[in-house]
Amino acid sequence: MIELQHVTKTYRRRGAGRGGPELHALRGIDLTIQDEEMFGVVGESGSGKSSLLRMINHLEAPTAGRVLVDGVDLAALSPRARRARRRRIGMVFQQFNLLANKTVFDNAALPLRLQRRRERDRVMQMLDFVNMADHAHKHPSLLSGGEKQRVAIARALVTEPGILLCDEPTSALDDHHTEEVMEILGQIRRELRTTIVLVSHELDVIKASCDRAAVLERGRLTAVADVVAPPPREAFATYAERAQRYLA
Ligand SMILES: Nc1ncnc2c1ncn2[C@@H]1O[C@H](COP(=O)(O)OP(=O)(O)OP(=O)(O)O)[C@@H](O)[C@H]1O
Numbered sequence: 001m002i003e004l005q006h007v008t009k010t011y012r013r014r015g016a017g018r019g020g021p022e023l024h025a026l027r028g029i030d031l032t033i034q035d036e037e038m039f040g041v042v043g044e045s046g047s048g049k050s051s052l053l054r055m056i057n058h059l060e061a062p063t064a065g066r067v068l069v070d071g072v073d074l075a076a077l078s079p080r081a082r083r084a085r086r087r088r089i090g091m092v093f094q095q096f097n098l099l100a101n102k103t104v105f106d107n108a109a110l111p112l113r114l115q116r117r118r119e120r121d122r123v124m125q126m127l128d129f130v131n132m133a134d135h136a137h138k139h140p141s142l143l144s145g146g147e148k149q150r151v152a153i154a155r156a157l158v159t160e161p162g163i164l165l166c167d168e169p170t171s172a173l174d175d176h177h178t179e180e181v182m183e184i185l186g187q188i189r190r191e192l193r194t195t196i197v198l199v200s201h202e203l204d205v206i207k208a209s210c211d212r213a214a215v216l217e218r219g220r221l222t223a224v225a226d227v228v229a230p231p232p233r234e235a236f237a238t239y240a241e242r243a244q245r246y247l248a
Pocket residue numbers: 011012013014023024025043044045046047048049050051052201
C-alpha cells in the first residue's frame with residue numbers, strides 16, 4: 001500500500017536564489033493507493049503529477065508530510081536501507097532513457113548489474129514478457145518508440161518490483177504503440193500482480209486502463225475518481241481505417 005499523508009512539496013523557483021519566491025508543486029496531498037491497483041494521476045502540465053510520482057520512490061523528498069510504502073517511510077531510513085527499498089519500486093519514463101551504446105539485453109540487465117547480479121535467464125524472461133526477446137542483441141537506435149518503451153519496462157521489472165511508477169509512458173508514442181504498451185502494463189498487473197501508478201495527461205489512456213485516478217490542479221488533489229471503463233472500441237485493421245472512421 002502507498003500512503004501520502006498531507007504531502008507538500010515546495011521548490012525554490014528556478015533561477016531564484018536563497019530567500020527567493022517559492023513554488024508550491026504539491027499542497028497537502030492525502031492519498032492511499034491499494035496493492036495491485038492500476039492507479040492514474042491526471043492533471044494539466046505543471047499540476048504536480050511528476051512530483052507526486054517521484055515522492056513515492058523518494059526521488060524527491062516531501063517538504064512536509066509523509067510518504068509510506070508498505071508502512072515504511074523512506075525518509076526515515078538510512079541511505080543504504082533506502083536504496084534497498086527503492087529497488088522494490090520500478091520506474092519508466094516518457095523518453096525511455098535507454099543507453100544508446102548498450103544492446104537491448106544489456107539495457108534490460110542494467111539494474112541487476114548495478115547489484116553485481118548476473119541473471120541471464122531472468123533478463124531473457126522479462127524481455128520475453130514484453131515480446132522483445134528476439135531483439136536482445138540490437139541497439140536501441142534500431143527500435144521503434146514502442147519497442148524502446150517495452151525494453152524500458154523489462155528493465156524496470158527485472159528486479160521484480162512490487163510497484164511500477166510510469167511517468168507519461170505513452171506520451172511519445174502513436175496510437176498503435178500506445179495500445180501495445182498499455183496492453184503490457186495490464187498484463188503486468190494481472191500476471192505479476194504489480195501495483196501500477198500511471199501519470200498521464202492522456203485521459204483516454206487512463207480511462208481505458210485504471211481503476212481509480214487522482215485529479216491534480218495546481219498542486220492540489222481535487223478528486224479521486226472511480227474510473228468507468230469505456231465501451232469496447234471498434235476493431236480496425238489499420239490506423240488509416242480508424243482515422244477515417246473517427247474523423248468522418
Ligand atoms: N526541480 C524543480 N525545481 C523547481 N521547480 C520544479 C522542479 N520540478 C518541478 N518543478 C515545478 O513544479 C511544478 C510541478 O511540476 P511537475 O513536473 O510535478 O508537474 P507535471 O504535472 O508533471 O507537469 P508536466 O505534465 O508538464 O510534466 C511546475 O511548476 C514545475 O515547473
